[in-house]
Amino acid sequence: MYWGLRAQNHRGHQSHGFLTYNGEQFFVHKNLDLIPKLKSNSIKEWFGRLPGSIGIGNVRYTTSGKCDETSILEGTQPITASLNGLKLALSFNGNLVNTVQLRKETDQQFSDLPYTCDSDLICRKLLIELEKRKDLASAVGECMRTIDGAFSVTGITGDGDFFAFKDQHGIKPLCAGHSPEEATYAFSSESVSLEINGFIRDFELEPGELVTTSKDGFKRQQIIKNPRKAFCAFEYAYFARPDSRFDGKYVYEIREEFGRNIVREYPEVVKDSDIVLSVPETGDDPAMGVHEESGLKWERASRRHRYVTERAFILLNRDRCSTIDRKINILGPKVDGKRLIVTEDSIVRGDTTRVTIEKMRNSGAKKIYMFVTFPRIIGPCFYGIDMATYGQLIGSKHNPEEIAKIIGADAVCYQSIEGLVRATGQRRDQLCLACITGEYPTPLAQKMADEMKKKFLKGYQEKGRIYETCGTSP
Ligand code: SF4
Structure with missing residues (x-):
C-alpha cells in the first residue's frame, strides 16, 4: 500500500491516509501533505500501528469541502462510519454532485459523522442502504442509481469484505490486479501502482461494476446494465502518470x-x-x-x-x-x-x-x-x-x-x-468531455451547469463551487 500510494501521489498532495482491518477493528493513520519517505522516523511508528491483512489508502486533492488545513485533515480518507452495528471504511476518487440532496437525506442518521466533504456522504449513503438491504450488491446498486457524480470506490465492511466499484459512467479510473503468487489482490486508480509492486494488472473496472474479493480471487458483478461510459478525457492530458495504462494503451x-x-x-x-x-x-x-x-x-x-x-x-x-x-x-x-x-x-x-x-x-x-x-x-x-x-x-x-x-x-x-x-x-461517446463541450454525462450536473452559465453570462458572480452553492435538487 505504501509504495502503491506513493506511486500515485501525483493524484493528491494535500493529505494522505492509510487504513487496515484485522477482522475486528479499523486502524487508521492520516496526515497532511505528501506521503513521507520510508526512512523518516515517524513512519516506522505508525506502520506499527496498522495491523491486519486488508487495507485501503488515499491521497487527497480537495474538490469539495473547505481548504484550510483543519478541514483538509478532517476530509482525509479513508473514512470510517458505523450504523446500528454495521461498520464501513471507504476510500474514493471522484466528486459527488447532488451533495445538497444527500446531506438532507443522511444528516439525521449521522449526527456523529458531520459533513466535511463528499466522502462522508457516499459512506453514509452506502451504510444506510446496507442496513436496509443487508446485501452489498443491492446497496451499491442503489448508490449507483441515486448518486450523481463520479466515484471510483474501494472499501472494507465490518464482515471483512474487500470490494471496489465504479459509478455508472466510469468517469474516474480504477483497475484490479494480483501478486504473482496470487496471494494478494489489489485495486488501484492507476496501473502504475500495481506494476511498481510487481503485481499483474488484470482488468479496468467497467462502469457500474462491483468487484469483491476472496481467497479465490475477484468476483465481478455488472450492477447497472448497459451503462454509458464517460471516462475523464483530462486523465489522458494531465492527471494520470505517463507510464500508466488505460484500456491497454x-x-x-x-x-x-x-x-x-x-x-x-x-x-x-x-x-x-x-x-x-x-x-x-x-x-x-x-x-x-x-x-x-x-x-x-x-x-x-x-x-x-x-x-x-x-x-x-x-x-x-x-x-x-x-x-x-x-x-x-x-x-x-x-x-x-x-x-x-x-x-x-x-x-x-x-x-x-x-x-x-x-x-x-x-x-x-x-x-x-x-x-x-x-x-x-x-x-x-x-x-x-x-x-x-x-x-x-x-x-x-x-x-x-x-x-x-x-x-x-x-x-x-x-x-x-x-x-x-x-x-x-x-x-x-465513451469519454467525458464536459468541460470542453458543455455536455455533461450526468443529469444534475448538466442542469446546474446550464443554470449557472445563464447567470454567469449576465454578470453573476459565483460564490464558490457550483455543486456546493447551487442548492439545486434533482
Ligand atoms: S473531462 Fe473535464 S468535466 Fe469531465 S471529468 Fe474530466 S475534467 Fe471533469
Whole structure:
C-alpha cells in the first residue's frame, strides 16, 4: 500500500491516509501533505500501528469541502462510519454532485459523522442502504442509481469484505490486479501502482461494476446494465502518470499522438518556428510527438526542479504561481532569439502559463506559440477536478486570440476535440468531455451547469463551487 500510494501521489498532495482491518477493528493513520519517505522516523511508528491483512489508502486533492488545513485533515480518507452495528471504511476518487440532496437525506442518521466533504456522504449513503438491504450488491446498486457524480470506490465492511466499484459512467479510473503468487489482490486508480509492486494488472473496472474479493480471487458483478461510459478525457492530458495504462494503451503514447496532431492541425505555425520545448512534465510527451511529426529539434530548455514535487494545477490557489515560478527554470542560451513552440497540457486559469511565458520572454525568446493538448476548457468540472466555477476559467470568457494576449503568447494552438478523441482510441461517446463541450454525462450536473452559465453570462458572480452553492435538487 505504501509504495502503491506513493506511486500515485501525483493524484493528491494535500493529505494522505492509510487504513487496515484485522477482522475486528479499523486502524487508521492520516496526515497532511505528501506521503513521507520510508526512512523518516515517524513512519516506522505508525506502520506499527496498522495491523491486519486488508487495507485501503488515499491521497487527497480537495474538490469539495473547505481548504484550510483543519478541514483538509478532517476530509482525509479513508473514512470510517458505523450504523446500528454495521461498520464501513471507504476510500474514493471522484466528486459527488447532488451533495445538497444527500446531506438532507443522511444528516439525521449521522449526527456523529458531520459533513466535511463528499466522502462522508457516499459512506453514509452506502451504510444506510446496507442496513436496509443487508446485501452489498443491492446497496451499491442503489448508490449507483441515486448518486450523481463520479466515484471510483474501494472499501472494507465490518464482515471483512474487500470490494471496489465504479459509478455508472466510469468517469474516474480504477483497475484490479494480483501478486504473482496470487496471494494478494489489489485495486488501484492507476496501473502504475500495481506494476511498481510487481503485481499483474488484470482488468479496468467497467462502469457500474462491483468487484469483491476472496481467497479465490475477484468476483465481478455488472450492477447497472448497459451503462454509458464517460471516462475523464483530462486523465489522458494531465492527471494520470505517463507510464500508466488505460484500456491497454500507455498514457505517454497518447500524449505523443496529441503532439503529432497539433502539428498536423497548425502547419503555418510550425513553419514559423525554430524549436520545440515543453512545460515539464506533462508537456514532455507531446513535445516528443511535435518533434517527430515536424522535424523540429526538441530542446530541453525548460528544466524542472527535481525536489519541488508539487503539481501546480492541484495546489491551492494561493500556492500555485509561486510554486511554478520556483519549479521551472529556463536555459536562456537555448531560447535566446528563437521562435518557440511550447507544449503544455492545458490552460485552466492561465496564471501559471503566464508565469512560464514571462520567464521565456525574459530569456530572450522571440516568438512563443503555445501548443495545448487539452482543448479549450469552457465549463466547470463536477467530477473531481477542482475547476468548479465558470469565473475561474480563462476559456469560458475568452477565445484563443484573447487568451494568447492575456498570457503573453504569440498564439495559443489548442488540439481539436476530434484529434484528442482519436488519439485516445476511445469513441467520443465513451469519454467525458464536459468541460470542453458543455455536455455533461450526468443529469444534475448538466442542469446546474446550464443554470449557472445563464447567470454567469449576465454578470453573476459565483460564490464558490457550483455543486456546493447551487442548492439545486434533482
Ligand atoms: S468535466 Fe473535464 S475534467 Fe471533469 S471529468 Fe469531465 S473531462 Fe474530466
